[in-house]
Amino acid sequence: MGDSKLFPHPREWAGELESSLAETLERWAESELMAKRLELKESYADLLEPAMRKLFLEIGLQRLLWPEEHGGDGHNRPSAALTAASALEQVARGDVGIAFALACLFALQQSVAMEGSVKSEACEELSPLIGSNDKLALVAPVLPLFRERPQATAKAVRGGWSVEAVGARPAAFGGNASLFAVLCSLEGSDHEMGILAVPAEAKGVEKGDPLKRTGLAADVHCPVSFSRVRVPEALAVALGPEECRAFAAWLFLGISACCVGAMFSAFEILREWGDNRVIKGRDNVFKENPLTASVMAEVAKEVSLSRILTWNLARMISLPEVYGPAGSEDNLVTALMIAHQVAQSAERATHQAMEMMASAGYAKEWNLERYWRDVKTLQLALGPYELAKMDVSRRFYRAVTL
Amino acid sequence: MRTIDDFTRPLEYLSPLDDPLGKIVREWAEEHVIPYRRSFDEDWKDHELIEPAFKVLMGELGLQRVLFPEDLGGWGLGHSNYAGTASYRLMEEVARADSGMAVAFGVVFWPLVMICMEPHVNRTLCEEFAPIFCNTTEPRFAANAMTEPQGGADIENFEIVKGSTIRTTAVLDGDEWVINGHKLWPTNSGGVCNLFGVVCTTNPGSEDPNDFAFIFVPADTPGVTQGPPYEKAGMAADKNGDIWFENVRVPAHYRAHGPGLDLLYFKEVITFGNMGSIAFVGGAMMNVYERLYQFVSEETYRGRPLKEHDAVAGVLADIARDIDIIRIVGYQYARMIDRPDLYGPRWDDEMVAKGRAYKYWACDRAIEDLGKAMNLMSTYGADRDWDVEKHWRDLKIVQLWMGGKQLCQAEVARWFFECETL
Incomplete structure (x- = not known):
């Protein structure tokens, strides 16, 4: 079993559900991914899709946050943020891309299914997919690039929306999505923006050629165009800035938890190396050498602090009565800061682990390099850090022209 | 518009070959590498796209010959006083297109440094090995077999381990060295190598510098086995693999210089x-x-x-x-x-x-x-x-x-x- 218990998290926030789910997912990661990847490498068809089907459909994680009355498991309270973080850590330990798919789904589900504000019509529209026993609910968020304009526009038409975008770039899963969560500027609406859930098979959705990318092999990445795609009114899953920000805050929480899970694996690979690898001749292993031990300590520090930060973010989102709604401007900036911090930590930790392992660090056989590629690719879904810092300065320094 | 040529170089001490070499290699990169390099990752095993580019650079343009003396078909860089600056420009230009190709190309010269560079030219070995590289328009590769399974590149940590962890042995038997051992990771292994420079010990466990031996081994010598290439995060043009030396016999004069040197x-x-x-x-x-x-x-x-x-x-x-x-x-x-x-x-x-x-x-x-x-x-x-x-x-x-x-x-x-x- 893994070493995640070594890393502190606020245990008083983790209930029976979080603990038992984490154990189940730890076993899933080991049997469905880790035990097979030396042979199957990063094959989508042979390794990743079967593992996703097991996770989403058989174990049933795609129904976890879905209301019971719509065929889900009914964990659709704000406290599910902690459940989500706990689950995503363990899933990402096995595969970061699959965990990110789950994070995108959770972000969509919280938009429509949170207890007290359940959007029943949306749930009804989406239940055939999310409550399905055989269809994967893969959600591709289409968010503004460079933290600027939405990539898509939607015009109010009778009974719904007409969505337009040319060559939009989803954050992930453009090629294998069953649903796009498209942030649009809205015309003919009281709301300036909203997120529309666009079924991938809807008329007018055109997926481009798959793109070769650095990491996240579970993400079949491609640009997508929407040409007068009709979307029912009920599938406006988030309307207005606050609901859109809540989607983003959950997505940022998901990215943080995915990074923590990736770091768990990097740590485990490094620990094994440090136990056995000789430096300066015989009988002197890496973990006992002060120079290498100090680098290994940095890796452990990054994992520990990232986990604590991520759980604190989940806690804030889980207590709107204390911290305000997930989609408040303050919470979004906090989520953005933590996600960037944790993603940078994951980048550093995997870099340093590779440093220790020299050639084995970049050999695919040792599996470390895939986490390094994955966390970097995942970090890019947050957008440029330099532009994110403008949001931070706006909040903390009340900058008005940035 | 600014270009890469606006980055600073110390112009007063560039090699006389700098301009022609830079121009040739940049043209080669634009024509033979940059249009294809986005498919190199999938070509890591077979080199169907990569090999033709190597053939032009190393064989047809002849850059694999540069270190050997002119009278042996080389360009005499080993005798010059600009081997450093000239080869730096070469490597920089190749790496701009693909650093995996740059390392595979550069490592051709790595073991040859031992015998082609003044003031320690080994003329006998230059004569012996120059034809491999100079009498062909096909790309030819050399490799330094250093790294070993247990300690990795720790054998490079000479000041501390003093060669004592080298497990590849060389035993003199009459007028031949008999080499046994297992090496990992050399650039230009994985099946492509023509000539190995092998780091050995003549006395396992010894810290005496005289027992460190660098011995050349043509890759087709009986007893040499190259494993398939490893799959890596990048650098598909650089093949790395295992090499086993089992009772490999080479002439005694294939040792680069001898004890200590x-x-x-x-x-x-x-x-x-x-x-x-x-x-x-x-x-x-x-x-x-x-x-x-x-x-x-x-x-x-x-x-x-x-x-x-x-x-x-x-x-x-x-x-x-x-x-x-x-x-x-x-x-x-x-x-x-x-x-x-x-x-x-x-x-x-x-x-x-x-x-x-x-x-x-x-x-x-x-x-x-x-x-x-x-x-x-x-x-x-x-x-x-x-x-x-x-x-x-x-x-x-x-x-x-x-x-x-x-x-x-x-x-x-x-x-x-x-x-x-x-």
């Missing part, structure tokens, strides 16, 4: 490895500049090109600063290699330590800058189509090879602070 001159190999690594970093980063320049000029934020945003420009400035300084430092080190009369022998501990320092500094800067460049590009930063992520993966490998950062740190601290137990 083999280890002494082998340190020069490390010096050239450090210089080459800096050139790979500098060349690749110049291409990152080209690609990033295009990206931040085309993509907009609030109606203006991304590069016109003050905070973004700050990051772009850092990246340009580092590329400029890496290039200056790289050429400076190459110059130090060219002028042993001023800077000391290339195999001296001082040259090795300073090379390690420059190498790991350049790698650290490049990896950090590449991470920032990818970040500025948002989701496009991970796209193969923009090439930046390729350089990120490739240069990470440069950072980690030859013992990685910690071995560099140990050698630098040992020399500058005269540490005695590191």
